[in-house]
Amino acid sequence: MTLQAILGNFALILFVLTVLTGVVWFLDVFVLAKQRRARANAALAEYDARSARLRQDGIRGDTSDAGRASLEASLLKQPAWIEYSGSFFPVIALVFVLRSFLFEPFKIPSSSMVPTLVVGDLILVNKFTYGIRLPVINKKIVDVNNPQRGDVMVFKYPKDLSLDYIKRVIGVPGDKITYRNKRLSINGKEVSYEALPDYLNEEHLNYSRQFVEKLPGSTHRILNDDRAPAYVPNPDAFPFRESCNYNLEGFTCTVPPGHYFMMGDNRDNSLDSRFWGFVPDENIVGKAFFIWMNLGDLKRIGSFR
Missing domain, CATH: 1.10.287 (Helix Hairpins)
Incomplete structure (x- = not known):
């Protein structure tokens, strides 16, 4: 180290x-x-x-x-x-x-989880939801629950374990994830979407298309940028890369055992599993569940879905 x-x-x-x-x-x-x-x-x-x-x-x-x-x-x-x-x-x-x-505080540093979480949100992460782990080495010693689709999860970035990332769980072990023309299918079943008014990004002063995405067991908002391509440019040669097939319309990945597929809610502005691969269980930090402060917008304080 x-x-x-x-x-x-x-x-x-x-x-x-x-x-x-x-x-x-x-x-x-x-x-x-x-x-x-x-x-x-x-x-x-x-x-x-x-x-x-x-x-x-x-x-x-x-x-x-x-x-x-x-x-x-x-x-x-x-x-x-x-x-x-x-x-x-x-x-x-x-x-x-x-x-x-028990609980660990984190600060949101990027816009990859907009509109659910914005830059400057100070959040709390539940450390025991997914099992009790030894500190420092992050080794699980007691099983409690497994991550579920739709959970907002903090984890160690697979390419650099000194960095903490936060994304949404899209696929659990065994799932077949297809993302074609910016629409998800899970295990062959298309995820439904409901259009919302366009979202104004106050930081960059531009609009993104906004939808309600209805995963099995979870409903949340996502953003799409019409200017961004549907395909994934230059994905890494990550472990289990052979479980994924990329094309001009998107990709299909089968999540290997003991791993999770993560995506940001700001779909076209998120560096996530599409690019660097699956998150192994040993990298999990905890489940994000509460915004305890945002100095720029106190109305954001509270729980989020």
Whole structure:
């Protein structure tokens, strides 16, 4: 793993910080604090003996309880590096657990999922919907559910595992996906479409044709750009490439076991499985389900389909 990949892997950084601060915290609780207590007890015993000798000799000294308490506090005080580690450990550990096993925030960086998700949307991803996975290595240890057609899913980009992508699940293992003249068929059954008013892309100030796409078990909006061709230009030589057949009207792919076929809702402006292939199960991060903030449009906050 390169340095750039490590720095880009926030889960790995959190894991390292959790381990380091946790080691310091446990070391202090079970070893260092006891050592400070023993040194303080010895010093206080010496302080008490000296105070008693001074009183016997009729010499006034600082033998007050306040002086003794101040000495004890100074002897038991944690070094700054231990104090900060102990303070940060529970916070970092809580964030690590929540982010690794429950919910993880993401920011939408591109327009590939317009109109469902737009640039600037801050979303939450459910990490346990598709099974419980070990953080950092992303290995599934408990099966829960499998991705379903129509789910909006975050996954590791097959060509660069340091990058997270978000697309919609179009095909599950065993499905035969046909995309001809910008219309989908799944297992030989044509997907139905309902035309909507054209969609205004405020970022580029252009219009796209908008439809309701009715996948089995899912209904959502998609966009088409009449200026874009129906065929897929220059698809990669990805694993299981032999399961796909490309032509001037589009393509047909059979999804291999343990893999998923992903497409963006902004169909003619999405780099997805049509170009770089199938997403293996081990690349899955989680299911996107909620927009928790968009600083440019607060009305977008809420769940989405």
